[in-house]
Amino acid sequence: NAGVTQTPKFQVLKTGQSMTLQCAQDMNHNSMYWYRQDPGMGLRLIYYSASEGTTDKGEVPNGYNVSRLNKREFSLRLESAAPSQTSVYFCASRRTGDYNEQFFGPGTRLTVL
Amino acid sequence: AQSVAQPEDQVNVAEGNPLTVKCTYSVSGNPYLFWYVQYPNRGLQFLLKYITGDNLVKGSYGFEAEFNKSQTSFHLKKPSALVSDSALYFCAVGGVGGSQGNLIFGKGTKLSVKP
Numbered sequence: 001n002a003g004v005t006q007t008p009k010f011q012v013l014k015t016g017q018s019m020t021l022q023c024a025q026d027m028n029h030n031s032m033y034w035y036r037q038d039p040g041m042g043l044r045l046i047y048y049s050a051s052e053g054t055t056d057k058g059e060v061p062n063g064y065n066v067s068r069l070n071k072r073e074f075s076l077r078l079e080s081a082a083p084s085q086t087s088v089y090f091c092a093s094r095r096t097g098d099y100n101e102q103f104f105g106p107g108t109r110l111t112v113l
Numbered sequence: 114a115q116s117v118a119q120p121e122d123q124v125n126v127a128e129g130n131p132l133t134v135k136c137t138y139s140v141s142g143n144p145y146l147f148w149y150v151q152y153p154n155r156g157l158q159f160l161l162k163y164i165t166g167d168n169l170v171k172g173s174y175g176f177e178a179e180f181n182k183s184q185t186s187f188h189l190k191k192p193s194a195l196v197s198d199s200a201l202y203f204c205a206v207g208g209v210g211g212s213q214g215n216l217i218f219g220k221g222t223k224l225s226v227k228p
Binding site for chain 1: 122145147149155156158164207215216218219220221
């Protein structure tokens with residue numbers, strides 16, 4: 001059981017380049033989430049998917065798009081990267097139910113030059 | 114607006130001493146609360162949660178947390194700190210907004226345990 005996996009682990013982009021961050025979970029969870037973590041700011045929700053086929057904006061969605069490819073996979077796309085998107089990105093998943101905890105992946109460290 | 118505050122950026126404790134990491138929240142309705150831990154260069158790991166019932170919640174690695182409704186607090190505690198407890202700790206509140214399962218995280222508290 002790998003849990004939540006993310007690729008790549010590290011990435012350096014130039015301003016204006018695009019890329020997709022991949023996330024997959026093998027726990028048969030319905031809900032998946034993308035966060036960014038910046039020093040002194042905690043985790044901020046970018047997008048989430050309550051179930052396969054649905055996606056919704058979180059607190060900081062500007063500059064990002066997501067795709068819930070199937071129940072296992074939830075990708076995050078940066079169409080035109082900006083230095084302000086330099087951050088550590090975490091994917092998480094959660095079993096359906098009001099009080100269930102989220103399980104996190106190891107993160108992707110992204111630097112935009 | 115719902116929010117979570119962790120008033121201390123860093124907490125320093127000597128090994129063997131008790132530790133407390135503070136968290137206060139502001140939500141409408143009944144919250145449910147979580148603590149997560151993040152070790153360097155790792156993702157967040159779930160420690161414990163409060164839903165309802167007993168105000169003292171026990172979790173992983175000997176940690177516990179005390180829910181206090183009147184003070185709107187959910188402080189994380191451990192009777193005897195270990196050097197290996199050194200990490201970044203996040204408090205989070207759920208049951209907020211219109212989206213089930215979404216969490217609001219505090220900014221995190223760095224715990225440093227010295228031998």
